[in-house]
Amino acid sequence: MKTQVCIIGAGPAGLLLGHLLRAEGVDCVVLERRSPDYVLSRIRAGVLENITVSLMERLGLDQRLKAEGLPHDGFNLADGERLIRIDIAELTGGQQVVVYGQTELTRDLMDAREERGLEVIYEAEETVLFDVESDAPYVPYTRDGTQHRVDCRFIVGCDGFHGPSRKAIPASVGMEYQREYPFGWLGILADVPPCNHELIYANHERGFALASMRSETRSRYYVDVPLTDKVEEWSDERLWDELAIRLGPEAAANITRGPALEKSIAPLRSFVFAPMRHGSLLLCGDSAHIVPPTGAKGLNLAASDVHYAAEALTGFFNKSDNDAIAAYSDTALARVWKSERFSWSLTKLMHRFPEDGPFERAMQQAELDYIASSRAAQTSIAENYVGLPV
Template sequence: MRTQVVIIGAGPAGLLLSHLLRLAGVASVVLESRSREHCEQRIRAGVLEQGTVDTLTQAGLGSRMQREGLVHHGIELLFERTRHRIDLTALTGGRAITVYGQHEVVRDMIAAAIDHQQPLYFDVSAVSLHDLTTDKPWVQFTHEGIAQRIDCEFIAGCDGFHGISRDSIPAAALQTFERIYPYAWLGILAHAAPTCDELVYAHHERGFALFSMRSPELTRLYLQCRPDEDLAQWPDQRVWAELHARFDNADGWLPAIGEIAQKGVTPMRSFVCEPMQYGRLFLAGDAAHIVPPTGAKGMNLAVADVRVLSKALAAHYRDGRDDLLAAYSSTCLARVWRAEHFSYFMTNMLHPSFDDTPFVNRLKLSELRYVARSDAAARMLAENYVGLPFDD
């Protein structure tokens, strides 16, 4: 086989890149090690920035999102038993967020790829990348028991933190930055109608908690826990009791109790590799960077990356320009580090530390009070939360 761009990974980054390239007249092939069913059913966070919503809509991928997504104009911070609303829309000139599951975004993009007959291979194995520093890279893989080779001109590594793309770059060519947090999230998906129209971030002396939703019938909730938490020690009754304790407030609001359909522990880490390109290989999304989920930036950063990459590849093929490709890493990393800092800020402020001094936890409460009472601090949070505008 021969194509212009081989995309490794059929997550949001890889699938969106293939659509953007198609719209620009650039041919691509997507390779994914998992099954289609796995990709479509893998539940991940679903808070979409305004820019992500606009990008999906402009690419012709937003019709179901527009019908079923839940548009939120604010979030709530709950601390010291009091709820404080941050008006995202008023503070950002009309921007908002949309709650729409990542797996739903993936389903929409896979369906569109099939409709447009985009080459998309699931269940591939033994993927290897070759001749990355030449103008004729190639990819070898096995599909349905048959070893195959694709000759191409560029490779996009969109295969996540544990994928093969980043590992295909010599260690000496990369610099990595990482922070492992001393806590994790115990998350549940419950068959219960959401009792609040917006996300509620709760700081409590017992630990952080987050109220979110996936649909008018499904509530998504999280509890701060240890990274090595044993789920067997968390029967449903204990989960609900702890959630209600951490969400306790003077208004009497609480999430509704329902059947728990899913339960799991999510570790917390920040990670960035520099540069995000090596020869003809370009990394995007989780292959290049990880953020803790507190700031809701993971998928949104992936979308930002492939916007930049698709425009750079389009300029290469349409205009013979390579300056945008040369600047890909520095362009993306400016936004990545801003998102890393915001995610760190949200995570640090909202999670009480049990390994630190009472002094540090008092500082966190002071910061929460400042954000809740200062228009300038609230605007900073709102601007970053809804996503900074793209600089095209």
């Protein structure tokens, strides 16, 4: 099989890029190691920045997002006793974020692939990238026991942290920047109304908590726990009790309890790989960077990567423009590092680290007090939360 662009990974980043390229007449094929059902079974974030919403609007695939998404004008920081509301709409000239599950966004992109002529090959196993330093890379894979091969001009790795794409860049070329955190997020998904119409990030003496939602009838809550904890140690009742304590009395009074639809512990990591382009290979999303979920930047960072990659590739094929391809890594990384900074700083502010003592706790409290009383501080947080310009 020959095509112009071979995309590795059919999560939201890979599908979004595929649709953008097809809309501009660029031939592409998407290879996905898993089945469609498996891809849709992954529970992920659901707070969308302007960049992600605008790309769906541009593709005309935003009907469900507009009908079912929950626009948010703000969010809250809590310290166990008070809520500090960050009014992002008022502070950023009317901008919003939209709560819409990543699974639903992926479903929208999947459902449109046949109509839009986007070829996605699922259950493509044993994928390997060859000759990425040349102008004629190729990707062999196995499906149903039969070997196949895709020849292309460019490969784009949208295959996540553990995929093969980043590994195709020699160690002598790439640099990894990483910070692993000493806790994970224990999350519960339940069919209950949220305790607040906006998200609450809480810093309590017992640890971090987050009150979030997927819809007006489905809620997502988290607490941070030591990495040694097991899900089995946390009954639903114990987790609801802990949430009520950490979120504070105002939120606790409005919590509706219910059985868990899903419960899991996710480790936290800050990770950046540079460069994000090597030869004919471009990296997008989690294949190049990971952020802690504090601040909801993961999917949105992938969307900004896709925006830059789509612009560069369509310029190359439709206008014989090589400059955007050459600049892709530097352009994408400039925004990546700013989002990494925001996620890292919010994680440091809202979590209790094992090595922290009274001084560090006093600094957290002073920072929260400053945010509560400073429009400038709130504006900085709001600008980052709603998403920096691309």
